Amino acid sequence: MKNNFTILSTKVLKPYIKQQLVDNDFNVIEHDFIKIEQLQNLDFVKVLNCPLSNYIFTSKNAVRCFAQQVSENKIKINKKAVFAALSGETQKALADEGFAANITADNAADLAKKIIKEQIFKEAIFFCGDKRREELPEMLQEAGVLLQEMILYKNIEQVKKIENSFQSILFFSPSAIQSFFKENVLSKTIACFCIGYTTANALKEYKVSNKIIVSNYPSQQNMVDVLLNYFNIKN
Numbered sequence: 001m002k003n004n005f006t007i008l009s010t011k012v013l014k015p016y017i018k019q020q021l022v023d024n025d026f027n028v029i030e031h032d033f034i035k036i037e038q039l040q041n042l043d044f045v046k047v048l049n050c051p052l053s054n055y056i057f058t059s060k061n062a063v064r065c066f067a068q069q070v071s072e073n074k075i076k077i078n079k080k081a082v083f084a085a086l087s088g089e090t091q092k093a094l095a096d097e098g099f100a101a102n103i104t105a106d107n108a109a110d111l112a113k114k115i116i117k118e119q120i121f122k123e124a125i126f127f128c129g130d131k132r133r134e135e136l137p138e139m140l141q142e143a144g145v146l147l148q149e150m151i152l153y154k155n156i157e158q159v160k161k162i163e164n165s166f167q168s169i170l171f172f173s174p175s176a177i178q179s180f181f182k183e184n185v186l187s188k189t190i191a192c193f194c195i196g197y198t199t200a201n202a203l204k205e206y207k208v209s210n211k212i213i214v215s216n217y218p219s220q221q222n223m224v225d226v227l228l229n230y231f232n233i234k235n
Helices: 015-023 044-048 060-072 089-096 108-117 135-142 174-180 197-204 220-234
Strands: 006-009 027-030 034-038 055-057 083-086 103-105 123-129 146-157 168-171 191-194 212-214
Touching: 015 027, 015 220, 034 060, 034 174, 044 146, 055 060, 055 089, 060 089, 060 123, 060 146, 083 089, 083 108, 103 108, 108 135, 108 197, 123 135, 135 146, 146 174, 168 174, 168 220, 174 197, 191 197, 191 220, 197 212, 212 220
Parallel strands: 006 027, 006 168, 055 083, 055 123, 083 103, 123 146, 168 191, 191 212
Antiparallel strands: 034 146
16 A cells, blocks of 8 residues: 655755665655765865875765865875775765775764774865864864865755655755755654764754665665665554
């Protein structure tokens, strides 16, 4: 028997991901609550041409912008450089661009802890967007890691009021959460699915009492797997 559940995704899903939901009789509402605008950082070439650098990424958007500027400026990355990245889509984006993540973690705080505990490096460049979270840079700087931040893109809010009713919502970033709440409120019965603990913690800042389910691996596929499992258990 078909269900009557409607899901709101705060970003447009990959077609095959959306199809999995449709195949399970879910109605899907999609809207990109943020869009990415790449920035040309004037210090990029100078910084990347340093004899040795270590690189930190916490979003696939930073990876894409980094790779594009490396290619455009014909920069040769030092083979000894260490890449630290979030697992899931950020790590995959690095691999897609021909780079290997030497150290990974499921969220920014855990990535910082691992860098500190294992003494991976004492200095690094953190490639990020203009609305990055504070956890990782604060933890690393407090531990004495010399960190240089390089903003490669802007998060531009695509605010929209959702008129349709829905039973669950997929949040993929803190920026999308901020954009969503500009024009929307959450009924207490709506189940909230977050792609990681960083996003979940951002949602909690809005003092919601909703049930929050965190994906155990930061990817769209895992988000959908967790959601389907959640509704199958309930029904």
